[in-house]
Amino acid sequence: MSQSLPQSTLEAAGSPPAGTDRSVEAYRWMVLARVFEDKIAALYRAGKIVGGVYLGRGQEAFSASLGMQLDRARGDVFCGLIRDQAGRMAFGEPLIDSARTYLGSAEGPMRGRDGNIHRGRPSKGMPAMISHLGAMIPVVNGMLMALRHRKAQGVAGGVTIGDGGTSTGAFHEALNQAAVEKLPLVLAVANNQYAYSTPVSEQFACDDLADRAAGYGVRGYSIDGTDLDACLSAFTEAIARARAGEGPQMVVGKLLRLAGHGEHDDARYIPESKRSEPHGGDCLALARAKILAEGRAGAEAVAEIEKSAQERVEEAVARAQSEPAPNPYRESWHALATKHLSEGTTEV
Amino acid sequence: MPVTYLDAIREAQAKALAEDDRVFIYGQDVAEFGGAFKATKGLADRFPGRVVNSPISEDAIVGAAIGAAIEGMRPIVEMQFADFSSLAFNQIVNQSATHFWRTGVPCPITIRLPSGGTEGSGPFHSQSVESIYAHYPGLIVLTPATVEDAYSMLLEAIRIDDPVIFCEHKFLYYHLKADALPAVSLPVGKARIARFGRHATIVAYSAMVHEALRAAREMAEEGWEIEVVDLRSAKPIDTDTILASVARTGRLLCVGESFPWGGLTAEVISRVVGEGFHLLDAPPKRLNSKDTPIPYHPNLWRVHRPTWQAIAAATRNLLRL
Structure with a gap:
């Protein structure tokens, strides 16, 4: 299903489907993300979560395929954005981090200071996104520059963005910067056809965002982001090329956002017909059907994956809900690491 | 041999580069050319690979410095003029300034801003932006007035675990002179x-x-x-x-x-x-x-x-x- 661009040889696209274990492993992360996000959405509707809830429904295959093929143990970096629950966990973010951050537990990595998808563990290769689109790409560039300075061999950095984020100046500056520095950056663009309510026809005028890659001197890939095997293959190749010193790789996955921008948004501006168009399907259902049809895993094994995800999510949410909320009287109101230079109020 | 304010800034960077392998300089024209004001002249030769030219991309320059700092480096960013830091405003105030407080991971970057007015520089090469950055929690903002402070405060800025906005005044670059670089100095935060x-x-x-x-x-x-x-x-x-x-x-x-x-x-x-x-x-x-x-x-x-x-x-x- 993947379509390769002229500038990309994309050998992997023509190669046989990824190994059985790999797609089943990816499916495991996809299911876990879907189940967790469904749970979080339900809690949001029940008024148990303040602020926003942003789902990656429909993007799990694309996201997980990048995250699971990067490895912090060898120095890799992965910066997920708002629809990367699957990729974040596949890279190594503990499920409990998500539950704690959404539910405002003081035990979480953000300790109630930030919420929802604005979370990370920067010293473990997972920068914590800020809301401004495009802003995380140069941060990953800088992490890769630091790794290069330390003579780290064969590392790669993954960062994701959506179709709307490609319109920012930050996106342009950072992709150009990565190309000039020949950084091992794998930039995953999830073209989910809508930036909040704005359709791609009002976002950019090129036929395919992957066409832009050539203008930056980077390799572009255009794939069906709903096809798990295509996603796995494209990121396998992109990451291998990045590790080999071929510079930045830009993978554009076409898919459809199967949710509102956030759960506050009913997305009535997306016509129902979009779902029956190419790239309008649900990557999770498609992957499940293919895994079963091709016997990569049996019905029992798939059911077990789904049951296990339910259990893990229930456990994580229950744990986060039982933990204390941040206490404003015990908060250290200092924004600086250098305490003696802080102008904040004194600690209680 | 008298030392100018600009010499002090260059020598502080040389000392920091020599003493700490985590330090590097990133900015426009800073490498072989030595920077628009020559604040990095000769450093690229002395410290190969550690004085790096950037594209004209202020936002990405600061963004990359932040990423490098997260991974353990001590970047020094040279903005060509303080005025152009408006193009990096988002990374400075939303990314670097919030980073430690949000994540607990320090963001030790130093952003050098050639600041202030000189004759004939006009609206876009003369600004003093210290108040803008001082408004944001999470930033330290330094405004050295002397050759001694330009040297000692820049050295201290690079060692500080937080983002530091270093406002160096262009009017003082060439004609403010001292007999020698200081051996001891007041710490940052003291008037x-x-x-x-x-x-x-x-x-x-x-x-x-x-x-x-x-x-x-x-x-x-x-x-x-x-x-x-x-x-x-x-x-x-x-x-x-x-x-x-x-x-x-x-x-x-x-x-x-x-x-x-x-x-x-x-x-x-x-x-x-x-x-x-x-x-x-x-x-x-x-x-x-x-x-x-x-x-x-x-x-x-x-x-x-x-x-x-x-x-x-x-x-x-x-x-x-």
């Missing part, structure tokens, strides 16, 4: 009494310290003993030293080169009024540039910014109150 007096206090920073000192010297001939406090650091503000000075003199004029609405001079006045109202014998006053963009023509520019003459006039008015 300095640049001249002792007892009739009024002028609080100033960066190039305005020298205008204030000139005004004080001129007024000494009239019999006035004017104390001049050099803030050194815009954030944090050394309120104690300011209050102690106002306690001695009873009168306060705060001078800044930046625009008059809000800002550092207003913050100083606010603190003195709030914490030392009883020390004041007259209403505290402030003097800033005019509330227009910074003019190109020298005739206009000299009147736009506070000069020693304007400071002396404002101080005489303060003494009449």
